[in-house]
Amino acid sequence: MTEGPELFGYINGFLSAGFVVSAAFFIKFWRRTGERLFFAFACAFLLLGIAQPLPMLLGELGEQRPEIYLIRLAAFILIILAVLAKNVGRR
Amino acid sequence: MGKHSAVATVVYLLCLATSAACAGLLFRAWRRSHTRLLLWTALSFGFLTLNNLFLVADKILFPEIYLTPLRQASAALALVVLLYGFIWESER
Numbered sequence: 001m002t003e004g005p006e007l008f009g010y011i012n013g014f015l016s017a018g019f020v021v022s023a024a025f026f027i028k029f030w031r032r033t034g035e036r037l038f039f040a041f042a043c044a045f046l047l048l049g050i051a052q053p054l055p056m057l058l059g060e061l062g063e064q065r066p067e068i069y070l071i072r073l074a075a076f077i078l079i080i081l082a083v084l085a086k087n088v089g090r091r
Numbered sequence: 092m093g094k095h096s097a098v099a100t101v102v103y104l105l106c107l108a109t110s111a112a113c114a115g116l117l118f119r120a121w122r123r124s125h126t127r128l129l130l131w132t133a134l135s136f137g138f139l140t141l142n143n144l145f146l147v148a149d150k151i152l153f154p155e156i157y158l159t160p161l162r163q164a165s166a167a168l169a170l171v172v173l174l175y176g177f178i179w180e181s182e183r
Contacts, residue, residue, distance in 0.1 A: 008159070012163075014167070015163065015166050015167060015170065018167075018170035018174065019170065022170065025174075029128075066096070066098065066099030066150075067098070067102065069106060070102060076106065076112070076113050079113045080116065083113070083120060
């Protein structure tokens with residue numbers, strides 16, 4: 001049994017909003033501390049928030065274009081680079 | 092393996108690998124600094140790694156099985172953990 005399109009869309013919207021709210025928190029931490037790592041996290045979570053509903057919004061087109069998951073991949077790579085840069089800066 | 096191309100397979104596997112790397116780096120950073128926000132973020136990325144694992148399973152390994160609820164639940168857990176951490180740490 002699969003979930004209906006309304007429920008699927010609702011949950012996807014909830015997840016997308018969650019990522020964007022998380023990005024807002026990271027922006028707050030960045031402004032409070034000046035730590036650039038938080039800014040990188042904010043950008044990454046914003047990318048995740050954008051990427052989350054794309055497969056659903058693009059429908060059949062999304063199924064044919066797995067490259068849209070590159071946005072999600074870019075978010076994770078951004079975080080890896082930010083953490084590594086922080087570690088290098090510490091040394 | 093389903094209808095997906097080699098490019099799609101690589102992209103999904105890279106998402107899994109990079110999210111796991113994020114979780115690992117964040118756990119290591121937390122162990123060094125004991126900053127609680129890092130712990131919550133690391134746990135969140137653990138769940139995002141699980142989400143990507145389900146993505147790989149859904150698209151590549153078991154396309155005939157309906158795994159969307161597991162994908163959504165793991166992403167939701169990632170966000171709940173992270174937002175709980177944000178709110179808890181803001182009160183300290």
